[in-house]
Amino acid sequence: MTGPEFISDAAIARLRALDDHPDFGGTRYDIVEPIGRGGMGVVFRGRDRELDRDVAIKVTAWSTDADAERLRTEARTLAALEHPGIVPVHDVARLPDGRVYSVMMLVRGERLDVCASRLPLPDRLRLFDRICDTVSFAHSRGVVHGDLKPANIMVGAFGQVLVLDWGGGGTEGYMAPEQRDGAAGTRSDVYALGAILRDLAGTPTPGRARKPLTSIILRAMGSDPGERYASPGELAADVRRFLDGAAVSAHVEGPLEQAARLARTYRMPIVLVLTYLAVRMLLLFWRA
Amino acid sequence: MSQGAGGSFPATRPSVVRDLGSADPATRAAAYEALARSYWRPVYTYIRLRWRRDPEDAQDLAQEFFARAFEREYLERYDPAKARFRTFVRTCLDGFLANETRAAARLKRGGAFAITSVDFARFDADLAAHARSDDPDPERWFHREWIRGLFADALDRLRIDAEAAGHATAFALFHRYDIEPDEAGPRPTYAALARDTGLSVSDVTNELAWARRTFRAIVLDTLRTICATDEEFRAEARDLLGTDPR
Numbered sequence: 001m002t003g004p005e006f007i008s009d010a011a012i013a014r015l016r017a018l019d020d021h022p023d024f025g026g027t028r029y030d031i032v033e034p035i036g037r038g039g040m041g042v043v044f045r046g047r048d049r050e051l052d053r054d055v056a057i058k059v060t061a062w063s064t065d066a067d068a069e070r071l072r073t074e075a076r077t078l079a080a081l082e083h084p085g086i087v088p089v090h091d092v093a094r095l096p097d098g099r100v101y102s103v104m105m106l107v108r109g110e111r112l113d114v115c116a117s118r119l120p121l122p123d124r125l126r127l128f129d130r131i132c133d134t135v136s137f138a139h140s141r142g143v144v145h146g147d148l149k150p151a152n153i154m155v156g157a158f159g160q161v162l163v164l165d166w167g168g169g170g171t172e173g174y175m176a177p178e179q180r181d182g183a184a185g186t187r188s189d190v191y192a193l194g195a196i197l198r199d200l201a202g203t204p205t206p207g208r209a210r211k212p213l214t215s216i217i218l219r220a221m222g223s224d225p226g227e228r229y230a231s232p233g234e235l236a237a238d239v240r241r242f243l244d245g246a247a248v249s250a251h252v253e254g255p256l257e258q259a260a261r262l263a264r265t266y267r268m269p270i271v272l273v274l275t276y277l278a279v280r281m282l283l284l285f286w287r288a
Numbered sequence: 289m290s291q292g293a294g295g296s297f298p299a300t301r302p303s304v305v306r307d308l309g310s311a312d313p314a315t316r317a318a319a320y321e322a323l324a325r326s327y328w329r330p331v332y333t334y335i336r337l338r339w340r341r342d343p344e345d346a347q348d349l350a351q352e353f354f355a356r357a358f359e360r361e362y363l364e365r366y367d368p369a370k371a372r373f374r375t376f377v378r379t380c381l382d383g384f385l386a387n388e389t390r391a392a393a394r395l396k397r398g399g400a401f402a403i404t405s406v407d408f409a410r411f412d413a414d415l416a417a418h419a420r421s422d423d424p425d426p427e428r429w430f431h432r433e434w435i436r437g438l439f440a441d442a443l444d445r446l447r448i449d450a451e452a453a454g455h456a457t458a459f460a461l462f463h464r465y466d467i468e469p470d471e472a473g474p475r476p477t478y479a480a481l482a483r484d485t486g487l488s489v490s491d492v493t494n495e496l497a498w499a500r501r502t503f504r505a506i507v508l509d510t511l512r513t514i515c516a517t518d519e520e521f522r523a524e525a526r527d528l529l530g531t532d533p534r
Contacts, residue, residue: 005440005444006414006415007440008470009432010470011439012432012436015439016528016529018503018504026478095497
């Protein structure tokens with residue numbers, strides 16, 4: 001009659017940390033602190049002792065061999081994507097406890113939502129254009145992000161956009177309906193981009209025509225993938241048209257709306273012509 | 289929880305909390321017995337150290353608590369929307385102990401839940417040597433002892449499973465590396481473990497990986513049985529291990 005042994009507080013702390021403080025003994029990396037957490041695992045700030053630099057280390061959730069192989073394949077695919085908006089992957093390997101980890105450049109900057117809260121709408125939309133460009137590039141190489149949301153997008157010190165956490169499973173509020181059935185595709189990313197655009201557009205301000213922007217968001221977030229923009233590039237093109245004051249493909253204007261838009265877009269030339277005509281009329285009356 | 293390389297994981301068992309209110313008397317009795325097995329340790333320790341009862345009194349009270357809960361259907365009133373199950377157990381225990389303190393005489397019962405498989409004398413010696421009773425928050429205190437009990441039972445099950453699966457070395461390594469070192473002592477290196485056991489460092493790594501994965505799976509499996517709902521199980525797993533169970 002012995003029964004289970006007594007477990008010390010120190011051992012309890014170690015056993016509870018099997019997930020949060022993975023054992024990196026035998027690797028070239030030291031774990032410093034957790035900096036992010038998601039369904040796929042935990043991201044740590046770490047230190048590469050060989051190269052003497054800080055890195056981000058993503059340790060995936062406990063996984064099967066098949067999961068591990070899929071994650072390694074994804075990391076290899078991502079490592080092949082050379083784009084200023086995609087964080088370079090330096091290394092991928094397996095921990096002694098069986099989990100896969102990948103080592104990436106440590107991004108220094110702000111989350112998109114934090115940065116955007118200080119910017120006027122046109123600047124926010126220009127940031128959005130860069131996000132679309134990055135996602136579009138990945139799609140052209142056959143890579144779907146799967147979990148686009150403000151928390152996965154960083155804005156660097158020079159305004160550069162960096163898209164993180166590729167290969168995720170979607171987050172409520174940004175996840176396309178078809179992702180619930182495990183059917184993520186490029187148009188699922190378009191849906192998530194629409195949700196990000198919704199966040200970036202914020203609350204409409206009085207006196208500013210927002211119907212076309214709302215139409216862009218609604219089209220990007222269509223419940224049927226076929227209703228959405230075919231690509232992030234098409235979505236970005238419509239947003240640029242909105243920024244330039246041109247008609248957008250997602251919105252059919254009435255004659256009054258069209259006239260109002262043209263008046264806003266060509267305000268200066270119209271004011272100059274009207275001023276010129278008014279002066280000419282005054283001169284005519286004065287001479288008469 | 290999914291199966292890893294070479295790992296043998298326990299099959300998921302149903303929640304005993306849900307069976308507490310079963311219409312079938314045998315199912316209900318089995319659920320109470322299973323719960324008593326999972327909870328005797330935090331309940332006993334709580335009575336011993338928090339309520340400062342002597343070992344014999346604490347043993348009687350622990351058994352009587354489960355017997356009384358069974359008779360009067362205390363635990364069947366649990367509402368998952370209001371609290372975690374362990375919090376509810378602790379609240380019931382406080383109520384039970386307060387009543388017992390007020391009562392002039394206590395009837396000795398507890399026969400239905402005599403916890404016969406436990407060496408209370410040894411456990412009490414361990415308590416005296418290791419346990420602290422300095423946390424002023426009873427909820428945190430009970431939670432810590434609840435975790436200690438959960439891990440101790442999981443470790444016991446891991447030992448049995450490891451022997452059955454031909455991984456006795458994995459258990460021994462896990463014990464040396466993750467269980468034995470206390471606050472004062474450093475953990476041995478993988479190289480030292482390899483030297484002491486005659487294995488290669490990569491074999492030590494693989495054996496430890498097996499033990500850790502299996503231990504984690506056992507903990508989650510046990511946790512699932514003592515939670516009422518999937519939401520409660522996931523919340524407890526996040527609190528306990530920091531991540532969502534898979």
